[in-house]
Amino acid sequence: MSENKTIQALFDSFSSDKLQLPNRTVMAPMTRGFSPNGVPGEDVAAYYRRRAEHNVGLIITEGTGIDHPASVSGDSIPLFHGEASLEGWKRVVDQVHEAGGKIAPQLWHVGMTRNKGDLPNEEALPVGPSGFTLDGEPVTDPLTESEVEQLVEAYAKAASEAKRLGFDAIELHGAHGYLIDQFFWEQTNKRTDRYGGDLVKRTQFAVDIIKACRLEVGPEFPIIFRFSQWKMSDYKAQLAKTPEELEQFLQPLVEAGVDIFHCSTRRFWEPAFEGSDLNLAGWTKKLTGKPVISVGSVGLSGEFTSFTNADTTSLDGLVEKLEEEEFDLIAIGRSLLQDPAWVEKVENGQADDLLPFDKSSLTKLY
Incomplete structure (x- = not known):
């Protein structure tokens, strides 16, 4: 990784009406x-604490399952309901705060990406707007309206617990082809009721969730919403094919109460639409006026979805976009997975000490 001309933009403080962070x-x-039976233990708390100790501005946790029997796939994925799991998350919050950090849980339901028979609830069928997998295969019946409303309540309950436990914000996972995104995407949402229709109407499930969460957490608690164009099954998928469509899609979410958008892309430097250098976060900020988080292969020579080894690389392009205020915050994935001190090393000019990503780090809690 070469020395950057200046990395100051990465370490300017961030302040919005509901969230203040020491850097970007x-x-x-x-x-x-790494959470057996859905319970994050001391090792998970220490894992997040290490990032706080090394100056990460905001930690967003791994996806955590809301209170629904089919919310996750696997009995070691952390849950965000039940006494033991919530006590585990309380330890995480306390450890991060003790180290001077800020943290938000990502509230998650995997929807139709779950397979029949998956743990932790083998009998629970996957659920989605129309019962289709991301590949268009019919698996289960569409959710009834009352079932949709129960899911909305489960998200709101998780938001309430997050605030009670002392988290600094919540993030709603509306990206990558999981449940909320399945309502957005026309390939998986064929509904003809209030939760289906055109792109704007397909935001209704998310709108209901955001509003329900806002009622639980109050007006001053930050709600972050993560969305993406790409899906796990289709990296070239597009919810919005033009800036105009993106604006139509985002407006209901803004009106429902989103404070910050987390705009997931595979490579942060790639333009979202032809004719402009702005990435998805840049367009989202321009269209909504809301603060935005960008993400995608930061500091590494390979895109994150490959999950192979990758060398460190210059941050000049990232710093330039931050200086131009294209986006407000930048999320770092694999670089921080491998090296808890990544942020601190960058800030201190220790580029030569950064650890290159090795896929073996996926099997450990560094």
């Missing part, structure tokens, strides 16, 4: 699967 760095949410 965010730990990206990354599923780890």
Whole structure:
């Protein structure tokens, strides 16, 4: 990794009406699967604490399952309900705060990406707007309206617990083809009721969730919303094919109460639409006026979805976009997975000491 001309923009403080951070760095949410029976233990608390000790501005946790029997796939994915799991998350919050950090849980439901028979609830069928997988295969019946309303309540309950436990914000996972995103995407949402229709109407599930969460957490608690164009099954998918469509999609979410948008891309430097250098976060900020988090292969020579080894690389392009205020915050994934001190090393000019990503780090809690 070459020395950057200046990295000051990365370490300017951030202040919005509901969230203040010491710098512009965010730990990206990354599923780890180190929580047996859905309970994050002392090792998970220490894992997040290490990032706070080394000056990460905001930590967003791995995806955590809301209170629904089919919310996750796997019995080592952390849950965000039940006494033991919530006590585990309380330890995480306390450890991060003790180290001077700030943290938000990512509230998650995997929807139709879950397979029949998956743990922790083998009998629970996957659920989605129309019962289709991301590949268009019919698996289960569409959710009834009452079932949709129960899911909305489960998100709101998780938001309430997050505030009670002392988290600094919440993030709603509306990206990558999981449940909320399945309502957005026309390939998986064929509904003809209030939760289906055109792109704007397909935001209704998310709108209901955001509003319900806002009622639980009050007006001053930050709600972050993560969305993406790409899906796990289709990296070239587009919810919005033009800036005009993106504006139509985002407006209901803004009106519902989103404070910060987390705009997930595979490579932060790639333009979202032809004719402009702005990435997805840049367009989202321009269209909504809301603060935005960008993300995608930061500090590494390979895109994050490959999950192979990758060398460190210059941050000049990132710093330039921050200086131009294209986006406000930048989420760092694999670089922080491998090296808890990544942010501190960058700040102190220790580029030569940064650890290159090795896929073996996926099997450990560094």
